[in-house]
Amino acid sequence: MTPPGSSSPSAGNKSSRILIYGYGNLGRQDDGLGVALVEALEQWAAMEKISGLDFDSNYQLNAEDALALAEHDVVVFVDATAEGDAPFVFRRLEAHATIAFSTHAMAPESVLALCAELYSKQPEVWLLTIRGLAWEPAAAMTPAAHANLAAALAFLKLWLQATQ
Amino acid sequence: MSKKIVIEPVTRVEGHGKVTIHLDDQGNVAQSRLHIVEFRGFERFVQGRPYWEAPVLVERLCGICPVSHHLAAAKAVDVIAGAGTGDGLTPTAEKIRRLMHYGQMFQSHTLHFFHLASPDLLFGYDAPPEQRNVIGVALANRELATQAVLMRKYGQEVIAATAGKKIHGTGAIPGGVNKSLTIEERDTLLKGRAPLNADKMIAWSQGALAFFKDYYKKNKAFIDGFSQFPSNHLSLVRKDGALDLYHGVLRAVDAAGKKILNDVDYQDYLSHLREEVRSWSYMKFPFLKILGKEKGWYRVGPLARLNTADFIPTPLAQKEFEAFKAVTGGKPNNMCMHTHWARLIEVLHSAEVIRDLLLDSDITGTDLVTKGKWQPVGVGVIEAPRGTLMHHYRVNEDDLITMANLIVSTTHNNEPMNRAVNCVAKAMMTGQKEITEPMMNAVEVAIRAYDPCLSCATHAYGQMPLEVSLYDATGKLISQRRK
Numbered sequence: 193m194t195p196p197g198s199s200s201p202s203a204g205n206k207s208s209r210i211l212i213y214g215y216g217n218l219g220r221q222d223d224g225l226g227v228a229l230v231e232a233l234e235q236w237a238a239m240e241k242i243s244g245l246d247f248d249s250n251y252q253l254n255a256e257d258a259l260a261l262a263e264h265d266v267v268v269f270v271d272a273t274a275e276g277d278a279p280f281v282f283r284r285l286e287a288h289a290t291i292a293f294s295t296h297a298m299a300p301e302s303v304l305a306l307c308a309e310l311y312s313k314q315p316e317v318w319l320l321t322i323r324g325l326a327w328e329p330a331a332a333m334t335p336a337a338h339a340n341l342a343a344a345l346a347f348l349k350l351w352l353q354a355t356q
Numbered sequence: 357m358s359k360k361i362v363i364e365p366v367t368r369v370e371g372h373g374k375v376t377i378h379l380d381d382q383g384n385v386a387q388s389r390l391h392i393v394e395f396r397g398f399e400r401f402v403q404g405r406p407y408w409e410a411p412v413l414v415e416r417l418c419g420i421c422p423v424s425h426h427l428a429a430a431k432a433v434d435v436i437a438g439a440g441t442g443d444g445l446t447p448t449a450e451k452i453r454r455l456m457h458y459g460q461m462f463q464s465h466t467l468h469f470f471h472l473a474s475p476d477l478l479f480g481y482d483a484p485p486e487q488r489n490v491i492g493v494a495l496a497n498r499e500l501a502t503q504a505v506l507m508r509k510y511g512q513e514v515i516a517a518t519a520g521k522k523i524h525g526t527g528a529i530p531g532g533v534n535k536s537l538t539i540e541e542r543d544t545l546l547k548g549r550a551p552l553n554a555d556k557m558i559a560w561s562q563g564a565l566a567f568f569k570d571y572y573k574k575n576k577a578f579i580d581g582f583s584q585f586p587s588n589h590l591s592l593v594r595k596d597g598a599l600d601l602y603h604g605v606l607r608a609v610d611a612a613g614k615k616i617l618n619d620v621d622y623q624d625y626l627s628h629l630r631e632e633v634r635s636w637s638y639m640k641f642p643f644l645k646i647l648g649k650e651k652g653w654y655r656v657g658p659l660a661r662l663n664t665a666d667f668i669p670t671p672l673a674q675k676e677f678e679a680f681k682a683v684t685g686g687k688p689n690n691m692c693m694h695t696h697w698a699r700l701i702e703v704l705h706s707a708e709v710i711r712d713l714l715l716d717s718d719i720t721g722t723d724l725v726t727k728g729k730w731q732p733v734g735v736g737v738i739e740a741p742r743g744t745l746m747h748h749y750r751v752n753e754d755d756l757i758t759m760a761n762l763i764v765s766t767t768h769n770n771e772p773m774n775r776a777v778n779c780v781a782k783a784m785m786t787g788q789k790e791i792t793e794p795m796m797n798a799v800e801v802a803i804r805a806y807d808p809c810l811s812c813a814t815h816a817y818g819q820m821p822l823e824v825s826l827y828d829a830t831g832k833l834i835s836q837r838r839k
Contacts, residue, residue: 218524219416250523251419255471255490255501256508297419302491309494310502329401329416 208265208355212348213257214249216272222324222337225344226270229322232345237352245352252297261303262311266318266355268348269300272337273321280344282351285317320344375799377781383788388781390774390803391637399760407433407734407751408530410760414747415524417762422523423460423515424740427453428747430528431603431736436751437530438728441623442603448721449532454602455713456518456527457738461601462557462706463511464741465658465699468807469564470504473696477571481801482794500567503560507703510545510552514710517541532725539720546714554711558672561704565676568700583692583779583802586611587772588644588653589660592739593619597666599677599705601739607664608644608654613687617644622737625746631763641770642763653771656743657806658698663688670712673705692776695805740765742807766808776802 212233218224227249234247248260253269261267273281287308288301298306304317322344324337333341378387398417402410411430415422430453435441445453475488478496494501512522517537519525527533537545547553572579590608594600597607606625608617617628631640632649643652654660662681668674680697683689689698713719736747743765750759766773780802784795 217416217419219413248522251422254467254508256505256512259505259509298490302489305491306494306501306505309491310498310505329398 208244209246209263210244210266210268210352210355211246211248211260211264212268212270213247213253213260214270215252217251219329219331221326221328221330222333223272223327224333225272225322225324225337225341226320228333229270229320229341229345229348232341233348236345236349242352253300253303254298255303255306257298257303258306258310261307261315261317262313264315266316268318268320270320270322270344270348271300272324274324274327276321276323278323279340280320280322280347282318282320282347285319287314320348375777375803377777377785377791379785379788384786385778385781388774388778389636390770390777399762402749402757402760405757406755407436407749407757408755410747410749410757411528411530412524412526414762421460421464421740421742423456423519423525424738424745425747426519426525427457427528427602428736428738428740428745429749430530431738432734432747432749433530434726434736435623435734436731436749438730439531439726440728441621444726444728445532446721446723446726447718448536449724449726450602451713451716451718452518452533452536452724453528455537455710455719456515456525457602458706458709458713459511459514459518461741462514462703462710463508465703465706466504466507466511466564468741469568469696469699469703470500470507472804472807473699474500474567476797476801476804477568477575477696481797484793488797500564503563506551507557507560510557513552514545517545529725531727534724536721536724537714537719542714542720546711554707554714557707558704558711561700561707562672565697565700565704568697572697579693579697580691583776583783583805584690585692585775585779586690587655587775588616588647589663589688590617590644590654590656590768591661591664591744592622592737593665594669595619598669599661599665599667599673599702600669601661601702601706603738606737606744609664609688611688611690613663616646622746623735625735625737625748629763631767637770639767639770642768643771654768655772655806656765656768657695657741658702659689659692659695660743661739662698662701668701668705670705670708672708673701676701676704692779692802692805699807742766743768766806769806769808773803773806773808776805 212230214226214230216223216226218227230247230249237245246264285301285304287305300317300319308314323340326334374391376389376391377385380386402413405413410433411426414425414429417425431442434444439445470493471490474493478493479487490501515525516522519527520535527535545554588608588610590606592600592604593607594604605619606617606622607615607619610616620628628645629642630645631642633640641653643649644654645652662677668677680701733750738745745765746763748761749757752758777799780798784798
C-alpha cells in the first residue's frame with residue numbers, strides 16, 4: 193500500500209547519515225506513537241545490524257534540535273496525529289519559518305528553518321505521522337493505534353532498507 | 357453595547373488558556389479573566405500505584421519540566437522511604453539531584469528567555485507574529501540564537517548524564533539516586549568539546565544578562581511600568597536565607613518586604629496554605645491562610661525567589677542580585693517584566709552551581725541510597741523553573757498511593773496572572789471597540805512573564821490553533837477569527 197502523501201523510498205543514499213526522531217508523550221496514550229515507533233525501530237536495526245542510523249526521542253521538538261538536523265543528511269520525524277483517515281502519512285517537509293502559534297514546542301518545519309538560518313544546512317527532512325485516537329493520561333495505547341504503528345513501522349523499515 | 361472579547365488559546369503558553377475581557381457600555385474594562393483548563397486527572401492516575409513508581413510516573417505529567425516533577429515526587433517518596441525530609445540523603449545523592457535540577461533550570465530558563473521572551477523584547481509586542489519567534493531572533497541576532505541552542509543542549513546533556521537519559525529518566529529513586537557521574541561524564545560536562553563546557557555556559561549567561569540590561573536601559577519605562585502591581589511573594593529559601601532551588605524552608609514576604617511566612621517546614625504546608633475554588637475557573641486559587649483569600653494570594657517563580665531570598669550563594673549571580681535589588685532599594689520588586697531579569701540571574705546562578713558541583717568529588721561517589729523507617733505520608737517541594745512545586749502523597753500498608761495532591765507553579769500564580777491580564781486590559785483596551793493584534797499580544801506578554809506551563813504535553817500534530825471570539829452582552833458570538 194502506498195499511503196497518501198508518501199514517496200518512493202529512494203531519497204536516501206548509502207553515505208547518508210540518517211536520524212529517526214520520534215516525539216510525543218508515552219503517558220498520554222496514542223500521543224506516544226512517535227516515541228514507540230523509534231523504540232521498536234532501534235531494536236530492529238540492532239537485530240538486523242543496520243548501521244548508519246541514529247535515533248532520538250523527546251516530548252516535543254525544540255530549538256536545540258536544529259543542531260541535530262545540521263549533523264544529519266536525512267531526518268525522519270515521527271509523530272502522532274489526530275487527523276486524517278490513513279493509518280499513517282509520510283511526506284517531505286520544507287522549511288517554514290513561522291511558529292507564532294506553537295507553544296513551548298516547535299513544529300518540524302520550523303526546526304528545519306532554524307537549522308537553515310543558523311547552520312546554513314538543509315537536510316532532507318521527512319515527517320511520518322501515525323493516526324492516534326485517544327489522548328488521555330494513561331500508558332496504554334489503543335488497539336487501533338497499535339495497528340497503525342505496526343503498519344507505519346513496516347513501511348519505514350522498507351524505506352530504510354531501500355536506502356542501505 | 358457591552359462586549360465580551362475572548363482570546364483562545366494563549367499562544368506560546370503550554371496547554372489551553374483563554375482570556376475573556378468584558379467591556380461595559382462605555383467601553384471600559386468591567387472584568388477580565390484568564391481561564392485555564394488545568395489538568396487534574398493525573399492525581400487519580402498515580403493512585404493505586406506503588407509509591408516508588410511516582411517519580412517516574414509524574415515525569416509524564418509535563419513535557420516541559422519533567423525533571424521538576426521527577427524530583428518533587430522523589431523528595432516526597434524519600435520521606436515515605438524513611439530517608440528524611442530533604443537532609444537525609446548521602447552527599448553524592450543530593451549533589452547528583454541538585455546537578456540534575458540546576459541543569460533543568462538552566463535549559464528551561466534559557467528556552468523561556470531566548471525562545472519566548474526575547475522576540476517580544478527584540479521586536480516589540482506590536483511586531484507581526486511571523487517575526488516574534490526564535491527564527492525571527494535568529495534572523496536579527498544570529499549569535500544570540502546560536503548561543504540559545506547550545507545552552508539548551510548543554511542543559512539537556514546535564515539532565516541526560518544525571519537522570520540516565522534525556523527523557524523518561526530514572527535517576528532519582530526513593531532515598532537517593534541510581535547512578536552518579538562517571539569521571540568521563542563529569543569531564544565532558546566540565547571541560548567538554550568547545551563550546552559545550554561549564555565555563556562557556558557561565559560566560560554566555562553573563563552575555564544574556566548584559567543583553568537584557570542593555571535593553572532595560574533603553575526601555576526602562578516599559579520594563580518598569582508594564583503590568584506592575586504589588587503582591588506577596590513565596591518560595592523556598594535555604595535555612596540561612598540563601599536562594600536554593602532544590603531544598604529549603606517556605607518563606608513568604610509581602611509587597612513591602614515584611615515576612616508573612618517565616619521559614620516553615622513544607623511538610624506542614626497544609627497548615628499555611630489554602631486553595632480557593634471559583635466557579636468560573638477549573639484552576640484553584642491558592643492563598644496564605646494567615647492573610648485569608650482576599651489578601652493572601654502571592655506570586656511564585658524567579659521574581660518571587662529574588663524577593664524572598666536574602667542572598668545568592670554564588671559570586672557572579674550575587675553581584676547581579678545586588679544590582680537587581682538596588683533598583684527597588686532592597687525592597688521586593690513587584691514589576692512584572694523584571695521577572696525576565698530575575699530569570700536570567702537564575703540562569704547565571706545555575707551555570708555557576710553546575711560548574712561547582714562538577715568540581716566536587718562527591719559527584720562521582722558510590723554511596724547512593726539512604727534507607728530508614730517507612731512513613732505513610734510524604735511531601736516534596738522544589739523550586740521548579742516556574743515556581744514552587746508541591747507533591748504530597750499518602751500510601752497504605754501495601755505501599756500503594758491512596759492520595760496525591762499536586763500544587764504546580766502555574767496554580768500558585770493563578771491570581772497574579774489574572775491581575776496581570778487586568779492591568780494590560782485596562783491600559784490598552786479601555787475605550788476600544790475592537791481588539792487588535794498588538795492588544796492581544798500585550799495580554800500574552802503579561803502572561804508569558806510567568807511562563808505558565810499547563811500540564812498539557814499532548815501535542816498531536818496540527819492541533820495548535822489560535823482562536824479569537826467576540827461575544828455580545830447576550831452571549832451571542834458576533835465575531836471569530838482562527839489562525
